[in-house]
Amino acid sequence: xxxxxxxxxxxxxxxxxxxxxxxxPKPRRAFVRVSRGAFGEAIRHAVLDLEFSHLIAITAAxxxxxxxxxxxxxxxxxxxxxxxVRVPKGDAVxxxxxxxxxxxxxxxxxxxxxxxxxxxxxxxxxxxxxxKGWPSGVHPLRKDQTYEGLIKVxxxxxxx
Amino acid sequence: xxxxxxxxxxFGPQHPALKEPExxxxxxxxxxxxxxxxxxxxxHRGIEKALELSTYGHGIYLAERVCGICxxxxxxxxxxxxxxxxxIDVPPRANYIRMIMSELERLHSHSLxxxxxxxxxxxxxxxxxxxxxxxxxxxxxxxxxxxRVLHAINTLGGVRRxxxxxxxxxxxxxxxxxxxxxxxxxxIVRTEPTFLRRTRDVGVLKPxxxxxxxxxxxxxxxxxxxxxxxxxxxxxxxxxxxxxxITSDSCDVFGRTEVRAEEMVESIGIIRHALEHLPEGVFxxxxxxxxxxxxxxxxxxxxxxxDMHYARSNGTAKPDRYKIRAPxxxxxxxxCKMLVGIHVADxxxxxxxxxxxxxxxxxxxFIRSGGATGRAR
Numbered sequence: 435x436x437x438x439x440x441x442x443x444x445x446x447x448x449x450x451x452x453x454x455x456x457x458x459p460k461p462r463r464a465f466v467r468v469s470r471g472a473f474g475e476a477i478r479h480a481v482l483d484l485e486f487s488h489l490i491a492i493t494a495a496x497x498x499x500x501x502x503x504x505x506x507x508x509x510x511x512x513x514x515x516x517x518x519v520r521v522p523k524g525d526a527v528x529x530x531x532x533x534x535x536x537x538x539x540x541x542x543x544x545x546x547x548x549x550x551x552x553x554x555x556x557x558x559x560x561x562x563x564x565x566k567g568w569p570s571g572v573h574p575l576r577k578d579q580t581y582e583g584l585i586k587v588x589x590x591x592x593x594x
Numbered sequence: 595x596x597x598x599x600x601x602x603x604x605f606g607p608q609h610p611a612l613k614e615p616e617x618x619x620x621x622x623x624x625x626x627x628x629x630x631x632x633x634x635x636x637x638h639r640g641i642e643k644a645l646e647l648s649t650y651g652h653g654i655y656l657a658e659r660v661c662g663i664c665x666x667x668x669x670x671x672x673x674x675x676x677x678x679x680x681x682i683d684v685p686p687r688a689n690y691i692r693m694i695m696s697e698l699e700r701l702h703s704h705s706l707x708x709x710x711x712x713x714x715x716x717x718x719x720x721x722x723x724x725x726x727x728x729x730x731x732x733x734x735x736x737x738x739x740x741x742r743v744l745h746a747i748n749t750l751g752g753v754r755r756x757x758x759x760x761x762x763x764x765x766x767x768x769x770x771x772x773x774x775x776x777x778x779x780x781x782i783v784r785t786e787p788t789f790l791r792r793t794r795d796v797g798v799l800k801p802x803x804x805x806x807x808x809x810x811x812x813x814x815x816x817x818x819x820x821x822x823x824x825x826x827x828x829x830x831x832x833x834x835x836x837x838x839x840i841t842s843d844s845c846d847v848f849g850r851t852e853v854r855a856e857e858m859v860e861s862i863g864i865i866r867h868a869l870e871h872l873p874e875g876v877f878x879x880x881x882x883x884x885x886x887x888x889x890x891x892x893x894x895x896x897x898x899x900x901d902m903h904y905a906r907s908n909g910t911a912k913p914d915r916y917k918i919r920a921p922x923x924x925x926x927x928x929x930c931k932m933l934v935g936i937h938v939a940d941x942x943x944x945x946x947x948x949x950x951x952x953x954x955x956x957x958x959x960f961i962r963s964g965g966a967t968g969r970a971r
Contacts, residue, residue, distance in 0.1 A: 490893075490902045506902060511822075
């Protein structure tokens with residue numbers, strides 16, 4: 435079984451300068467950030483070659499002027515690789531990875547609704563978690579959305 | 595054979611077979627399900643957003659309220675994540691107490707579930723026995739922590755309450771009784787012909803599908819795959835505990851029942867071993883208010899399977915991003931696979947088979963109450 439440091443080494447060997455940040459703070463943890471252009475190759479390499487075949491979740495977050503998607507992948511249930519990629523807020527689009535990870539769609543849909551990153555190729559992009567009729571463009575987990583503002587959206591929705 | 599066209603049957607969000615609100619749109623051809631579309635989010639409460647707006651100390655109370663059944667799993671996962679970011683080591687005694695509490699939680703959750711699946715199978719006697727016996731564990735929680743449902747036992751830096759030697763004896767006595775009951779459930783589910791006919795070959799999930807769709811917990815293990823965070827990625831002091839990861843090759847609702855019933859016996863063994871080897875010393879260390887910038891992934895094996903929390907700190911007293919992925923969400927793709935091709939009458943028992951906890955799964959939508967004050971209901 436591959437450990438955190440081994441994962442970082444393999445990813446760096448394969449992707450070279452496309453790995454923008456990589457560290458293994460614990461034996462069973464690795465965090466690797468890759469450039470947008472290399473994301474497809476990085477996730478394929480992790481899933482198909484390094485056997486990180488268990489997608490635990492996708493965390494989407496704001497990172498300054500960019501949006502970040504973090505794919506938490508586990509190898510043999512043990513080592514967890516967090517593979518992340520950043521995209522500018524104005525062009526926050528990433529490919530859907532359902533083809534190599536059949537369970538990715540639910541996490542992608544959740545991330546899309548909550549943060550506004552769009553996953554190109556999603557077969558069903560209807561609301562999965564937000565209520566019916568929720569205004570498009572209001573993404574609750576964006577930093578500019580306040581709790582009070584979101585409650586107002588919800589109240590307006592109920593009023594119709 | 596076959597109808598000219600299929601019809602769509604909505605199931606939930608309010609439905610007698612669902613204990614919590616969720617919606618499934620079934621496409622049926624006669625009595626056979628040919629497609630299913632899940633719709634979640636009915637009990638989203640904005641917890642991830644609320645965590646970003648709360649201090650780390652406050653966050654543990656929010657984590658406690660993600661779910662009423664796996665409350666210890668979530669607080670344990672939260673505390674582990676924040677302690678790692680803070681760079682503090684939890685005293686060994688606290689780790690043992692966390693583990694004892696987690697296994698007691700597994701006992702009460704699994705016995706609740708055995709009751710529910712028996713109920714869905716039309717076997718209400720077992721349902722009532724299981725829920726009656728579960729009371730003993732809830733009473734233990736009350737004595738140990740003051741709360742039967744929410745326990746507030748975990749805190750940043752350790753646990754809030756110690757386990758005295760008198761309490762340890764009381765836990766041992768309760769377990770002695772409970773072990774007999776757990777073995778009795780195991781005997782019943784393995785031998786009762788009506789239960790076997792109702793659960794065998796129902797809700798089949800082949801090992802290849804369980805792995806491909808990333809199922810977790812007893813749902814995964816009942817498909818013959820030995821995946822358990824306690825063994826694969828040990829936390830607290832699980833690496834010092836002797837226990838077996840229970841699996842079943844039957845890949846159906848029967849297998850899921852058998853795995854959970856056997857896991858109860860294993861949990862009892864873990865608690866006994868932990869009580870026997872409970873380290874001396876403090877059970878809590880002081881946690882700082884601010885957390886240095888960093889990120890971490892924390893995992894625990896909740897009663898329903900792998901629970902993951904991701905935390906990113908920015909050097910302030912509040913997290914920059916906090917993500918929670920509860921096991922039920924991970925099991926939804928596998929559940930949809932199990933539900934296709936089945937008879938409509940099997941829907942409730944298959945749904946119950948993954949031990950769904952929709953409150954856990956949903957975290958983030960905003961419910962109105964209190965008018966302008968916007969207080970959570």
